[in-house]
């Protein structure tokens with residue numbers, strides 16, 4: 001069935017029950033290559049994930065987001081897709097994907113898959129045909145170069161990974177790639193590109209997935225005429241201003257079309273935008289009622305450990321998404337950024353802050369995204385040998401994303417074994433020796449462990465009616481301390497490097513550090529968060 005859907009064709013009878021499950025969902029990101037290796041080749045895969053799904057269930061997640069596992073030459077960790085309907089043999093087969101979705105559903109977990117619509121792989125049949133001079137060329141952005149012999153790129157755009165955003169094809173024209181040369185950008189003005197992605201979405205929806213994480217959701221539409229920017233170091237401008245290749249208004253029409261498509265399926269399928277927008281207000285445009293359900297809140301992720309700035313960011317995020325009726329998302333880490341234990345200073349201090357930040361964000365209204373291993377308090381691995389690094393940004397000089405292998409090291413499950421339970425073989429990136437003590441098995445049952453802190457936080461989040469979706473109010477607090485209340489509940493965060501005395505807010509439920517209290521007051525430990533029942 002390839003019926004074209006417009007908003008007008010979608011009626012209530014096409015849609016399933018609207019539960020709004022995503023408004024307060026805790027969604028766990030699995031970086032497929034680094035989660036669990038089922039076939040002993042040192043690389044994570046779908047059967048490996050399926051076998052480890054009980055971990056997500058025990059943790060208390062509502063859904064899992066899987067990074068791309070489609071057929072790919074892996075020039076950018078699978079974000080270079082050669083066939084959107086095939087599972088790369090590295091990760092398993094289509095029937096493994098089907099089994100994984102079914103097993104997740106059996107456990108009560110929803111499954112979100114990554115979709116990469118801004119670019120394909122240079123090995124995608126369309127691009128190969130385009131290079132051979134076929135009509136498929138019109139589905140990409142080929143342009144003649146500048147200069148006497150066309151030897152200069154068509155404009156001054158730079159790749160996010162460093163270097164020019166253009167590569168010259170053998171016939172002399174140049175093609176655009178906002179990321180690596182192996183990731184040619186599609187031309188979304190071409191109707192066949194739009195039709196193809198509708199069909200790809202349907203393929204995975206028909207298989208039963210519950211939604212999509214949309215890669216570079218702000219990038220598909222480029223400004224007419226592809227104008228120069230007139231500035232270098234453009235990657236640093238991303239997220240601070242609208243660029244001719246990012247956050248163009250035209251992307252919203254695409255998202256509206258996809259929302260209609262999602263709504264035509266039962267079971268409330270969702271989409272979350274990876275969109276780097278210059279302000280919370282522009283980000284909120286992606287989650288208007290007829291567009292996507294959620295967008296990652298990178299404003300909070302990039303916010304310093306500073307109470308005032310954190311409070312401003314929370315306010316700005318809630319105000320912007322609230323204005324369009326959408327929930328905010330809270331995310332501290334993902335596969336593109338330095339893990340937050342390390343961003344917050346590393347070592348014991350980094351871990352202290354990371355634990356506190358987790359309790360703080362999990363108490364805020366909205367949905368939360370967790371990145372695999374953050375529940376173990378894993379730090380960034382900063383000493384990987386250069387020859388093992390696979391991030392194209394590393395090999396093309398520091399782009400916006402920096403070097404991203406250090407947050408992608410396979411996670412430890414057990415204290416022993418060649419890869420701490422990740423699989424039978426040595427993992428594709430080596431794990432530090434210290435990870436033995438950070439494994440799931442080592443932390444399980446230890447009430448002071450980060451894993452048990454997350455488990456308890458997620459369990460309470462389910463139990464307490466005041467958490468999840470809804471509203472919050474700030475309470476008066478000394479400088480450096482944040483306190484907010486939700487129905488029946490208070491969260492305090494002490495960002496300072498020393499303890500702070502406060503009037504007792506309530507009965508302590510959960511704390512990221514050892515809190516002291518008597519009948520009337522409490523001593524909040526340095527860099528800690530506490531959940532209180534009131």
Ligand code: NOJ
Pocket residue numbers: 076079116179215216274335336
């Ligand atoms: C964002 C993804 O998260 C990142 O890993 C990837 O390199 C770029 N998009 C390009 O697809």
